[in-house]
Amino acid sequence: MNIFPAIDLVDKKAVRLYKGDYTQMTVYSKDPVAVAKTMEAEGARFLHLVDLEGARDGGTPNIEVVRRIAAETALFTEIGGGVRDRETIERYLDAGVDRVILGTAAVRDEALLQKALAAWGEKIAVGADLRDGVIAVRGWLEKTDWTLEAFVEHMQALGVGTLIITDISRDGAMHGTNRALYRDVSRKYSVNITASGGVSSLEDIRALRDMGLYGAIVGKAYYTGAIRLREALEAAR
Numbered sequence: 001m002n003i004f005p006a007i008d009l010v011d012k013k014a015v016r017l018y019k020g021d022y023t024q025m026t027v028y029s030k031d032p033v034a035v036a037k038t039m040e041a042e043g044a045r046f047l048h049l050v051d052l053e054g055a056r057d058g059g060t061p062n063i064e065v066v067r068r069i070a071a072e073t074a075l076f077t078e079i080g081g082g083v084r085d086r087e088t089i090e091r092y093l094d095a096g097v098d099r100v101i102l103g104t105a106a107v108r109d110e111a112l113l114q115k116a117l118a119a120w121g122e123k124i125a126v127g128a129d130l131r132d133g134v135i136a137v138r139g140w141l142e143k144t145d146w147t148l149e150a151f152v153e154h155m156q157a158l159g160v161g162t163l164i165i166t167d168i169s170r171d172g173a174m175h176g177t178n179r180a181l182y183r184d185v186s187r188k189y190s191v192n193i194t195a196s197g198g199v200s201s202l203e204d205i206r207a208l209r210d211m212g213l214y215g216a217i218v219g220k221a222y223y224t225g226a227i228r229l230r231e232a233l234e235a236a237r
Contacts, residue, residue: 001209001236004048004078004194005039005229006219007032007069009062015052016220020131020168022056028223036069039222042229047075048164048196048217054082055103060091070096080127080164084109089116093123101164103127104137106155107144117159125162126155130181136168148185156191162214166196177204177216186211200226205235 007014010025014032018024029035036047047069053061059082060066070077079092080101089100099122106113106126116124128151129136135146146154148165155163165185167178177198186193192214199205200221208216216236221227 001205001213002046002194002215003044003205003229003232003236004046004215004217005044005222006048006050006196006217007035008050008052008219009065009081010052012062012065016223017052020129020136022052032065033068033072036073036075039229040073040075043233044229045076046215047073047077048194049077049079049081049097051079051081055080056082058082058084060088063091063095066092066097067095078125080125084112086112086115089120089124093120099123099125099162101125101127103129106160107135107137107146107151110158113160114158122161124160125164126160127164127166128152128155129166129168131168148181149188152185152189152191156189160191162192162194164194164196164217167198176200177208179204179207179211182208182213183211186213202227202231202235205232209236 013027014029014035015025015027051062076098078099079097080103083100083102084105092100130148135144135151177195182195194215195208195213196217199216199218218227218232
């Protein structure tokens with residue numbers, strides 16, 4: 001299983017939200033590029049980036065930070081947050097990002113998703129963000145009518161190869177990840193699944209590894225020291 005340490009971006013800083021709440025934000029570093037380099041030095045090969053400003057407001061306000069991370073590290077980088085048109089996808093790929101994650105757009109603009117899959121294939125992933133049993137969009141602020149199972153099944157049918165599934169209620173809460181959710185989904189579908197939200201211990205990582213998941217995102221637990229990255233990478237093997 002692959003470990004994706006996470007850097008969430010607001011105002012060119014590395015931050016974390018508590019359960020997706022923009023009013024409960026902690027700034028962990030004013031230099032996300034240095035954070036990415038440290039992660040790489042600790043053995044990371046993958047990096048999960050989220051532009052939280054983009055997720056909420058659209059656009060690519062932190063793209064220069066993203067460009068520097070892609071240029072100054074050898075990490076496989078993926079990014080989500082505010083990717084709602086073809087131009088934004090192209091902007092990120094041109095900036096050196098390896099994979100672009102569609103969230104709101106995958107729900108609201110299926111034509112864009114289909115065109116992106118046709119043009120870029122595995123460079124496109126989809127974020128499935130779960131709040132109160134349904135998919136949430138626009139920076140997790142709006143709920144949709146999609147249940148997780150219906151959404152995953154539909155994305156698989158469209159040819160999506162990688163899904164990042166986030167249980168928003170666990171995100172940043174340090175209460176453990178939703179193992180039952182990932183166990184259930186991983187058994188039913190053949191897409192690559194990355195677990196996100198609440199991965200806060202080596203036990204979480206081992207449990208997700210044993211389910212055969214493609215990846216796990218480690219966010220707040222990394223910044224607080226609850227999970228040491230080298231140990232997480234070892235546990236995921």
